[in-house]
Amino acid sequence: MLLYAWMLFVETAPERYDLGMKIMTLGRIDRIKKIIADRIKPGDKILDIGCGTGTLAVRCMKKGAYVTGIDSSEFMLEQAMKNAKASGLEEKLTVIKDSATQIDKHFENETFNYVIATCSLGEFPKSYLEYIFKRVNKLLKKNGKIIIADEMQPEGKWRRLFYNIIMGILWIPQFLIVRRVAYPIKGLPEIIENSGATITERIKLSLTKIQILFAEKVN
Amino acid sequence: MIKKIKKILEYCFHLLTRHYDFPTECRMERIGNPEQDSPIFLSGNYVYTVNWLKSVLIKANIDCYLLIADASGSNVWCAAGMNEFTEHDIIDAINVAELSKLVNHKKIIAPPFAAPGVDKKAIKRETGFRIIWGPAHLRDIPKYVKNGYQRNYEMCIVNNDFRDRIEPAMSCAVAYLLTIFVLLIFFPDLILGVTIIFFGVNFFFHGLFPFLPKEKSYHRTIFGTAILTIILSSIALYRKWSLSEFFIWEGILLSSILLAITDMCGSTNIYKTTIIHWLKNGNYESLFNPIIDPKACNGCGECLKVCPKGVLAKSALTKKTVAVNPKDCMECLACVKQCPTKAIYNKKGGKLKNDVKSIPGLHEQMARDAGFLINEESWVGAQTEIKGEIKIVP
Numbered sequence: 001m002l003l004y005a006w007m008l009f010v011e012t013a014p015e016r017y018d019l020g021m022k023i024m025t026l027g028r029i030d031r032i033k034k035i036i037a038d039r040i041k042p043g044d045k046i047l048d049i050g051c052g053t054g055t056l057a058v059r060c061m062k063k064g065a066y067v068t069g070i071d072s073s074e075f076m077l078e079q080a081m082k083n084a085k086a087s088g089l090e091e092k093l094t095v096i097k098d099s100a101t102q103i104d105k106h107f108e109n110e111t112f113n114y115v116i117a118t119c120s121l122g123e124f125p126k127s128y129l130e131y132i133f134k135r136v137n138k139l140l141k142k143n144g145k146i147i148i149a150d151e152m153q154p155e156g157k158w159r160r161l162f163y164n165i166i167m168g169i170l171w172i173p174q175f176l177i178v179r180r181v182a183y184p185i186k187g188l189p190e191i192i193e194n195s196g197a198t199i200t201e202r203i204k205l206s207l208t209k210i211q212i213l214f215a216e217k218v219n
Numbered sequence: 220m221i222k223k224i225k226k227i228l229e230y231c232f233h234l235l236t237r238h239y240d241f242p243t244e245c246r247m248e249r250i251g252n253p254e255q256d257s258p259i260f261l262s263g264n265y266v267y268t269v270n271w272l273k274s275v276l277i278k279a280n281i282d283c284y285l286l287i288a289d290a291s292g293s294n295v296w297c298a299a300g301m302n303e304f305t306e307h308d309i310i311d312a313i314n315v316a317e318l319s320k321l322v323n324h325k326k327i328i329a330p331p332f333a334a335p336g337v338d339k340k341a342i343k344r345e346t347g348f349r350i351i352w353g354p355a356h357l358r359d360i361p362k363y364v365k366n367g368y369q370r371n372y373e374m375c376i377v378n379n380d381f382r383d384r385i386e387p388a389m390s391c392a393v394a395y396l397l398t399i400f401v402l403l404i405f406f407p408d409l410i411l412g413v414t415i416i417f418f419g420v421n422f423f424f425h426g427l428f429p430f431l432p433k434e435k436s437y438h439r440t441i442f443g444t445a446i447l448t449i450i451l452s453s454i455a456l457y458r459k460w461s462l463s464e465f466f467i468w469e470g471i472l473l474s475s476i477l478l479a480i481t482d483m484c485g486s487t488n489i490y491k492t493t494i495i496h497w498l499k500n501g502n503y504e505s506l507f508n509p510i511i512d513p514k515a516c517n518g519c520g521e522c523l524k525v526c527p528k529g530v531l532a533k534s535a536l537t538k539k540t541v542a543v544n545p546k547d548c549m550e551c552l553a554c555v556k557q558c559p560t561k562a563i564y565n566k567k568g569g570k571l572k573n574d575v576k577s578i579p580g581l582h583e584q585m586a587r588d589a590g591f592l593i594n595e596e597s598w599v600g601a602q603t604e605i606k607g608e609i610k611i612v613p
C-alpha cells in the first residue's frame with residue numbers, strides 16, 4: 001500500500017521515479033527484476049503491461065528477448081525509449097501508449113511467450129483485472145507464461161490480521177504525506193487461475209508485501 | 220433519524236477531507252430502471268461525488284446508467300488536470316462495463332471539468348462512444364435533463380457560490396492543520412487557538428471572497444490582514460494579553476494568512492498562479508493568457524464548450540473563437556486539450572505551472588511566439604451576448 005502511494009506520487013515525474021521505486025521497495029525492485037529477467041531466453045517475445053521507465057524491459061532485452069511495453073503515460077514511455085537507447089537496444093523495444101484493457105486490440109492471438117507486469121496492476125479493481133487477464137490469456141502462446149510482481153494481500157487469517165493492523169497504523173502518515181491511500185491487490189491468484197492459467201510458483205519477499213507470481217497458460 | 224445523523228457525519232467528514240483521496244470501486248451502476256436507450260452519466264471514482272451524484276439522480280427520478288471511471292479517488296477537476304483522469308481511464312471503464320452491449324446508443328454525458336484531461340476523439344476512435352459535456356455542476360443535472368439534455372450558459376461555468384468556495388476552504392484548513400499538529404505536539408496549549416485561527420482565516424478569505432477588494436498589488440492581502448489584526452487586537456485587549464502573548468498570536472495569524480492567501484497548490488478558488496508570481500506581482504493572474512490564431516481556428520467551438528470561466532466567445536462576424544476575457548482565465552487548459560488544430564497560443568509565452576498534464580506537446584505549443592497575433596488582442600473586452608450555451612460577439 002505504501003509502495004503504491006509513493007509510486008502514485010513519483011509517477012508524475014519519471015525522472016524521480018526510478019529512485020522512488022527503489023526506496024519504497026527497500027531496494028528490492030532490482031532483485032525482483034533480476035529474478036524475472038533470469039527466466040527469459042533469447043528470442044522470447046514479451047509483453048510488459050505498465051512498463052513504466054522500462055528498466056525491466058531493458059534487462060529482458062539484454063537476455064535477447066523482444067519486448068513490447070504498453071503504458072498509458074507518454075512521459076513514462078519517452079523515458080523507456082531513452083533507457084533502451086542508452087543500452088543500444090531500441091530495436092528490440094516497441095512501445096505502445098494505451099491502457100491495459102486495450103491490449104487485445106494491438107496484437108494477434110498467441111503472440112507472446114511471456115506477459116509480465118511489475119507494480120502496475122494495483123490500481124485496477126477486480127473487474128478490470130478479470131477483463132485484462134482474460135485477454136492476456138488469449139495473447140499468450142501455447143505454454144506461455146505470466147509473471148506478476150506486486151504488493152498482494154497476504155492469504156491466511158492471522159497474517160492478514162497482522163498485516164491489516166500494521167497498515168492501519170501506517171495509514172495516517174501515508175495519508176498525510178501523499179494524500180491518498182492505495183490498497184494491495186486482492187485475490188490475484190484466483191483471477192489468474194479463472195482466466196485459464198495455473199499458478200506454478202510464488203516467491204514472497206520478506207519485510208514487504210511484494211510477491212512474485214508465476215503462472216502458465218493451460219492449453 | 221440514525222440514517223440522517225450518519226448522512227450528516229459523512230458529509231462533515233468528506234467536507235473536511237476534500238483534499239485527500241477517497242476512491243470508490245470503479246463500476247457501472249443502474250439508477251432506477253434504465254433501459255437500452257437510457258442516458259449514461261460519467262463520474263470519477265471520488266466517493267463523495269459519486270454519492271452526491273447518485274442522490275441527485277435518484278431524487279430527480281432519472282432512470283440512467285452511472286459509469287464510474289478511475290480518477291484515483293480524487294475529484295475529476297484535479298484528476299483531469301494532473302494526468303490522472305484521461306481518455307484512457309474512460310476507455311477502460313467503457314471496455315470493462317461492455318457498454319455497447321447494454322445500450323443502443325453511443326452517448327456518454329460527462330462532467331466538463333474532465334475536459335483538461337480527456338481526449339474525446341480517442342474515446343470515439345477506440346470505443347465508438349461520444350462524449351457530451353453535461354452541466355459543470357451536478358446540482359444542475361435535473362434542470363439539464365428537463366431542458367431536453369441541453370445546457371445553457373449558466374450550466375457551463377463555475378459560479379463559485381458560497382458553498383463551492385467554503386467547502387474547499389475548510390478542507391484546505393484541515394490539510395494545513397494536520398501537518399502543523401505534528402509540530403504542536405510540543406505546544407499543546409496552542410492547539411485550540413491555532414485551530415480557530417486557521418479555520419477563521421480560511422473562512423474569512425474564501426467565505427467573504429466577493430466582498431473583499433480584488434488582489435491587485437496585494438490589496439486584498441493587506442486589507443484582510445488589517446481587519447484580522449484589528450479583531451485579534453480587540454481580543455487581546457479584552458483578555459488582557461501581555462505584549463509577548465499578542466506577538467505570538469499575531470505571528471500565528473500572519474503565517475496562517477500567508478498560507479491561505481497563497482493556497483499552496485492552487486487547490487481552492489482564489490488562487491490560480493504560482494507563489495513566485497504572487498510574490499513578484501501581488502496578483503492572482505494565471506500564467507496562461509489565451510489568444511487564438513484565426514487562421515488555424517476552424518470554428519468548431521470545442522474550446523468554448525469547456526471553458527468554465529467564460530474567457531472565450533464566438534465571433535458572429537468571422538465564425539471563429541476569440542478570447543474576450545483572458546484576465547479571468549485560470550489555466551485549467553481545457554481549451555488547449557480540446558482544440559483539434561492547436562490554434563490556441565499563450566500571449567504571455569514562457570512557462571506554465573509545473574503540473575504534469577496529459578496534453579501531448581504542451582510545452583512546445585506554449586513556447587510558440589504569439590507576437591504575430593497582436594491584432595487579436597482587440598477582442599479583449601468586446602461586448603458579448605449569450606446564445607444557448609456559449610458567448611458570442613455579435
Ligand SMILES: C[S@@+](CC[C@H](N)C(=O)[O-])C[C@H]1O[C@@H](n2cnc3c(N)ncnc32)[C@H](O)[C@@H]1O
Nearest residue numbers: 007050051052071072073076099100118119120
Ligand atoms: C509503478 S509503475 C511500474 C513500472 C515498471 N513496471 C516498474 O516496475 O518499474 C506503474 C505503471 O503503470 C502505468 N499505468 C497506470 N495505469 C495504467 C493503465 N490503465 N494502462 C497501462 N498502464 C498503466 C503507469 O503509467 C506506470 O508507468
Ligand code: SF4
Nearest residue numbers: 526548549551552554
Ligand atoms: S481559457 Fe483559461 S479558463 Fe478557459 S478553458 Fe482555457 S485555460 Fe481554462
Ligand code: SF4
Nearest residue numbers: 516517519520522558
Ligand atoms: S477548439 Fe480550436 S479550432 Fe475549435 S473553435 Fe476553439 S480554437 Fe478554434
